[in-house]
Amino acid sequence: MKKLKNFTPVEKSFFDNIERKNRTNVPYIVVDNFPNLGLLTALRFLEWAHENPNGVISLPTGKTPEYFISWTKHILQNWERDDVIEIRKKHLIIFDEKPALDGLHFVQIDEFYPIKSTQGNSFFHYVNQYYIEGLGLNREKAILINCDEIPLAEGKTYQQVFPDNIVNLNLRYETPKNITEEIQQKSIFLIDQWCSDYEQKIRDLGGIGFFLGGIGPDGHIAFNTRGSDALSTTRLTATNFETQAVAAGDLGGIEVSKERLVITIGLETITYNKDAVAIIFAAGEAKAPMIKDAQEFFPSNLYPASVLAKLPFGRFYLTAGAASMLKDCIDNFYNSGKWNQDKTDKAVMALTKKLNRYAEHLTLQDLQNDCYTKLIPGLGENTVKSVMDSMESKIIKGIEKLENEVFYHTGPHHDDISLGLLPYINYQSRNESNQSHYSVLTSGFTAVTNKFLLKSLEDALVFIRKGEIQMLVYPDFFETGFRNKKDKDVYHYLIHIASRDTYQRNRALSHRIVRNIAELWDVNHRTELENQILEIIFAIKGSYTGQNPEPKIQTLKGMLREYEEELVWAHFGVMGDHVHHLRLGFYTGAIFTEKPIKERDVLPILKQLREINPTVISLAFDPEGSGPDTHYKVLQAIAEAVREWAKEKDLSELKIWGYRNVWYQFHVADSSHIFPISLNAMTTMDESFTNSYLSQVEASFPSYRYNGKFSHLSIKTWVEQLQDIQLILGKAYFYDNQSPRLRATHGLLFFREMSVDEFLRSARELERSTQGIP
Template sequence: MHSFENHPAERIPTTIYPDSEEASVAVARDIATLIRNRAAEGRMCVLGLATGSTPTRMYEELVRLHQEEGLSFQNVISFNLDEYYPMQPNSLQSYVRFMHEYLFDHIDIRPENVHIPDGTVRQEEVAEFCRHYEEQIRAAGGIDIQILGIGRTGHIGFNEPGSGAASRTRLITLDHITRTDAASDFYGEENVPRRAITMGVGTILEAHSIVLLAWGEGKAAVVKRMVEGEMTDSVPATYLQKHPEVSVILDDAAAAELTQRKTPWLAGLPCNWQDEALVRKALTWLARTLQKPILKLTDEDYNENGLSELLNESGLAYNSNIRVFNELQHTITGWPGGKPNADDTYRPERQSPFPKRVLIFSPHPDDDVISMGGTLLRLVDQGHDVHVAYQTSGNIAVFDDEAIRFAEFVADYDAAFRLDEQQAETLYERVVDSLKNKAPGQVDSAEVQLIKGLIRRGEAKSACRYAGIPDENAHFMDLPFYETGRVRKKPLGEEDIRLTVDLLNQVRPQQIYAAGDLSDPHGTHRVCLSAVFQALQRLKAEGCEWLKDCWVWLYRGAWQEWDIDRIEMAVPISPQELTRKRRAIFKHQSQKDRPLFPGADQREFWQRAEERNRTTAKIYDQLGLPEYEAIEAFVRWKI
């Protein structure tokens, strides 16, 4: 595998890549090299494989290497980590089905060499099955590379907190958090199996080498505990510290809490104090740690908290303090589209052109108002030509009873006005019959998917009208990657990018907002952002003229907020504007009270957004800047 630089605070070697794409491709190529080397030696290569969203891009690259570069899997034996219990192999949530969809159906591995825990074994036979599974691994010569992900509880495989270092393959009861995280795949926590068959920690530690993959900010906290924390059965992944050949592969977001990234000065790592971003990161950290405004930080504060080198560079604490304070102050603007006829030297946005054509990309039909509703309202109020592009239909996030209610409305409406009663009644009966006979997690019929999509579309239109956005400025893209009827989506394709390019050329915006919320556990935000980035890069390569006058701002808020030191535009939201934002969110009635896919945070999205907006404002206040009710934050992405 790759060579790693082990930092002082880290108990497991880590390699950090800019993004999960690059990391996944690198790991896949390392696996391919081992497979080829073993084939050249006339030996089998034994792979331990994982499921979930984390390794999917790695599997796609292995498939590509097979189909385009002739990588053969004839000499590969595979053992999967786990499977829900009970679970039929053809179920949508089955790991058997997952592995075939993402890997086995597309390569030349021998069927007899594929091993996955069997979720159909009778309970009285599970113990014997698990014992035999271990025997098969030993008979194959042990696992050469074990691929792992990590859960929020720190579990590897389904080894939940409390699993011992010597645990073997067994039937285990799933932790509540694990079941909550899996709820979206099963369309409700009540449908998630309570048990699973999993390789044990001891089984995993017997692999010759182990590679753990983790992507996204949602994994950052548990990654820190695994890599830098004490070994404990409350975080089973920490047992990997015992293994001599283990490596942790991260993207930038998952590495955010590691000492080498968050506070390198505390680990004695070399710091480039000419880097203004690093100085800003250090001083906002110091001020928040000491609970002092930035302008009150002293030389002693620097020296006593690992920042003596920065002090040597700046001469006096106040020199750095005032510079960072001014930088933060210059992020604050009540004119997100730029203030006309004003000096914009220290403003985050240009004064001209004014008004601007603004295009807001919203991955789901409510992300625009949830994550930047206050800014959206202000852009409209200040006279800009605001467009919203709803990238996906959001149809899977509608409860079945909502679809029945709307089908019933159609039937009652037609009956009341003596229209085509038979057709209306037939629609209602079809919808009710389809949903009544649907198994948990089963894909909705095309007709039901359409109704659910129209529900979300109607709510988005209502929110736009409330905000003052004309109907013709609401664009419903229905990107094809999303339209599977399942939580698991197709990879981003050419059609998705083409539709995005076409809309950009149609609107020709001078300002773009896109969701940079990479903590979205279902990945839709990440894919939608990639579609925007790829479309913009394509337009740039084509020499697009209007693009030269276009700025791109990334928002967050539904899942996580920007770190204070990264914010480049902070838009204050007054109490009245916060109320208006909440009302715009409430237009999305199907998401009210209980979102279908809430993720780890069970609160409604409007509650999360308001709490994050208020927290951002509070941090600015604590740093010594003006006190506001709430703030929406943005980071600029340069094309």
């Protein structure tokens, strides 16, 4: 086991017995999953706060701190409870006195600019709700970024100086063209001075003593994006695409976040106090490349988090997925436990990529010279062939035609199933002995922008006033008729795709919106319907972008997404009664969604399992709890429903398919099935996405990996996966294959089949790690 130099008792309690060579820029600790990451950071924070009751702290915003905040509050509020005492003993919290946090000085890390401090999506609001009030910190000792109070030229407000919320930083260097630009230039200089004063306030306190931050998709900490100077201080600055994509969820779309600047503390601000405890915590495989860059490359402004190497108490706290690309962790993977075919597959695949050489051209000497392939038991002439056979067997499984199956495909959000499995689903659905059900477990309303909803409502109002929503004249429409013939709205829309009649497609959407409003607001006649639409439009126009709307508007947005999901599967002849919308209650649009509870979130799934009686369940598989929080909470709910169902019947034959989509992907060695995807299948998926997910076509909430539609990112992923497998099997395996299906391959889809026991074991570990948190 490595030397635990400078590690505290709490940190040592989280070390496993794995020997790590610590070849990283900054020491790190690995835990199993996201909730345990929160426990580690909470205990380390409380340990530090006990030793530094008047210290200076800086804590992060966003979703990553969810379990840090939950554990910190839980431990403080239940300090003398038996289970908390056990946690304290286990993790070497040896002091009996509960840490007092009211003496700490809190420093806000960053903020969007401009943004009202009262908005629920401002970081000022966040730190006041979750840290100042939530943890009982002293507001008078806090150094905060309140955009409303930053002085501007002539005593004006930012709404007056920057009426469109756009700040042109080029005015720092250009001659103003008019009075407006002159005032804006003076205001920018005043903001710059305010930032310098903010920095000085922090330094007057001796600098930050305890810093906790996440790491962004470009490796940023705070808003110090890739390329930031290691000597940077607090400043007003622009961001890059990756950061804007992540911020889109906070601000109501990338069209907003790309125009918004930020105020951020600098890298030098974080490292000014040379005795500071500075921690970066990260969860999930998606963060692994950023962690590797910051930890294993020479510290540079390309890897902002590498600045922690300056500090003796700098740390990275990571989940296994986030640490998975570190050489220490790769060494441990190959050098511990029983060797199996998966290890052989990964080692040989890694070698082909490192050498950029097809597997058939690898020599025995190549294998013997590599630090990992040389470990393969019985290394010899047949080693590479075993990997080729392994890949081919997964392709054979992938193209096997199934019969008499009942598929229960689930998705945390709308479009998850389509992006994750559509080509394979379509392939198996052609056999009419199979039945398919599609269940989206949350309403997904947060993905519908106010702009899209406004346009849809305004269109509906036009169609109503023109008398083109003919169902309104039916005598029973407002009593019961609005509930009937919803499949007709779907057919009306799809029949006009081929004719490219946008007008009629908009009319079909308006039909569904009218039905939804009649249901939600219980309107009784056409005039009341029109007035209600006008009220909704007024409410939306009066809200800020990114604001969590009132419950009925939330539901209306979610119902639009549900209509989109019905459109997707109707492309393939699926009736609306086979597309299910569960709207699990834990999903509220709050920053931190609630944990799933049995009565509200598990029993609806169990009810469907009993009714549908599937032989196959597909789900977004995130056992580490590291993707979007909805994903792993849905995983918990499904696991508990399956666990309850297993008490009623024998599930030994039930198959679980774990898929991954644009947020994270399987390594092929961790998958069981490889499915070949043709250009036709790619086009089918892309067109069904574009035609059906109307609210998503403009990609207001894109992945940081791709500036465009999610469907294009899925295709990009499939193509990259094919390139990896071609290094093993060779290109000729596909284009010279006797099978037309394999000859037509231009991408590959991976998924993993599990038994019920295997799936529940994975889910159980995540469930255990959240027990005890309110």
